[in-house]
Amino acid sequence: MKTLDLAKSDTPGWSRPAWRELADKWLDRCFTSERFYRWSVSNPLTRWITQRRSQQVFDLMAGFVYSQVLLACVRLSIFQRVQEPQTLRALAQQTEMREAALQRLLDSAVALRLLAWRGDQRYGLGALGAPIAAFPGIQAMIEHHATLYQDLQDPLALLRDGPMQPQMNGYWPYVNSPASAQAIQSPDATYQRYSDLMSASQPFVVDEILAAYSFEDHRHVLDVGGGQGTFVSRLARHAPHLSLKLFDLPQVAQLAAQNLERQGLADRATAAGGSFLTDELPTGADLVTLIRIAHDHPDQDVLTLLKAIYRALPAGGTLLLAEPMARERHESPLGDAYFHFYLLAMGSGRLRTPHELSSLMKQAGFCLVEHVPTQMPLHAQILVGRKSKCLP
Numbered sequence: 001m002k003t004l005d006l007a008k009s010d011t012p013g014w015s016r017p018a019w020r021e022l023a024d025k026w027l028d029r030c031f032t033s034e035r036f037y038r039w040s041v042s043n044p045l046t047r048w049i050t051q052r053r054s055q056q057v058f059d060l061m062a063g064f065v066y067s068q069v070l071l072a073c074v075r076l077s078i079f080q081r082v083q084e085p086q087t088l089r090a091l092a093q094q095t096e097m098r099e100a101a102l103q104r105l106l107d108s109a110v111a112l113r114l115l116a117w118r119g120d121q122r123y124g125l126g127a128l129g130a131p132i133a134a135f136p137g138i139q140a141m142i143e144h145h146a147t148l149y150q151d152l153q154d155p156l157a158l159l160r161d162g163p164m165q166p167q168m169n170g171y172w173p174y175v176n177s178p179a180s181a182q183a184i185q186s187p188d189a190t191y192q193r194y195s196d197l198m199s200a201s202q203p204f205v206v207d208e209i210l211a212a213y214s215f216e217d218h219r220h221v222l223d224v225g226g227g228q229g230t231f232v233s234r235l236a237r238h239a240p241h242l243s244l245k246l247f248d249l250p251q252v253a254q255l256a257a258q259n260l261e262r263q264g265l266a267d268r269a270t271a272a273g274g275s276f277l278t279d280e281l282p283t284g285a286d287l288v289t290l291i292r293i294a295h296d297h298p299d300q301d302v303l304t305l306l307k308a309i310y311r312a313l314p315a316g317g318t319l320l321l322a323e324p325m326a327r328e329r330h331e332s333p334l335g336d337a338y339f340h341f342y343l344l345a346m347g348s349g350r351l352r353t354p355h356e357l358s359s360l361m362k363q364a365g366f367c368l369v370e371h372v373p374t375q376m377p378l379h380a381q382i383l384v385g386r387k388s389k390c391l392p
């Protein structure tokens with residue numbers, strides 16, 4: 001396993017040399033000057049830079065419109081329909097839309113590279129529409145974002161007062177009263193709805209974990225907050241020597257047990273219900289996985305959970321934590337802006353850097369914490385901690 005030792009990499013307390021400060025000030029003056037803009041756009045050598053920046057600013061301004069084009073395409077199942085290229089007339093009949101209105105949508109989608117023109121006036125999949133057609137999880141997230149955008153209508157109110165409207169907050173029942181999460185009286189459909197969404201979007205994260213980490217040396221895995229069991233069932237097929245257990249809120253663990261049974265995995269994989277904030281975790285596993293869990297919870301609760309995992313593991317046991325993480329200051333950010341605001345609207349938790357998570361893991365008792373590189377850090381980064389004797 002190729003890893004980065006977090007202790008040796010840059011720490012977040014990051015400063016810039018004085019000459020960089022001066023250069024930044026000079027660049028700020030240039031980029032905020034109208035005269036500089038006019039000069040750079042008229043100069044053939046610098047024009048491409050100015051054009052590219054202007055396009056990026058325009059895209060930021062127009063982002064909401066782009067998302068709505070995407071949502072409309074998903075709601076009309078356009079990406080499925082054009083897998084075999086179609087004319088406007090055929091698509092209008094299938095979607096029961098007026099041709100003029102649909103043409104506006106389809107041409108916008110072409111401009112965004114979601115669709116592409118094919119011969120004979122037909123629309124086909126564009127470079128960015130193809131992965132959306134291929135992965136149902138992306139479409140489920142696009143549909144789910146309609147809820148998120150309602151809460152984001154007034155971003156300042158959200159930042160100042162936290163989530164005021166119940167949309168996103170109500171979607172995730174456990175964020176409202178986390179300590180008594182298992183006693184929440186939400187209808188079962190609420191758990192089913194968010195567990196379905198997580199299950200649809202999890203394959204990207206699971207692919208990262210299976211590509212980055214070898215399960216060869218483990219024999220028993222406990223997936224904490226394992227949802228409907230999507231990871232557990234993939235892992236069962238990926239590593240047939242493993243026995244597996246999942247732990248989640250009772251309502252969700254029940255869904256997982258049914259899924260594992262349906263897939264014929266019940267003899268190797270079981271599901272237990274409870275709250276990781278108030279209950280002891282099942283013991284017996286030499287590897288605990290924690291996938292997309294920590295970012296949903298405040299530091300205090302994450303610490304409670306990490307300590308429970310530490311207690312449940314035998315000496316030499318391992319914790320694998322995988323989720324999207326904030327980039328350190330010296331790295332270019334990936335989905336940071338998205339996750340910061342998503343978690344704000346959700347009303348709990350926060351996006352943390354690998355250093356922040358590693359320091360929580362160390363506080364819980366894990367001495368050695370390593371950062372395992374992934375192919376697509378946008379989907380997930382991985383930290384691995386071991387329960388071993390800490391050196392003085």
Ligand SMILES: C[S@@+](CC[C@H](N)C(=O)[O-])C[C@H]1O[C@@H](n2cnc3c(N)ncnc32)[C@H](O)[C@@H]1O
Pocket residue numbers: 174178181182195198199202205224225226227228247248249252274275276277290291292293296
């Ligand atoms: C964001 S989902 C992630 C699910 C899954 N690991 C994945 O990546 O798709 C968070 C999971 O944690 C579970 N959860 C939240 N609070 C919990 C608690 N106090 N005890 C046990 N499970 C909890 C939820 O029910 C949900 O299945």
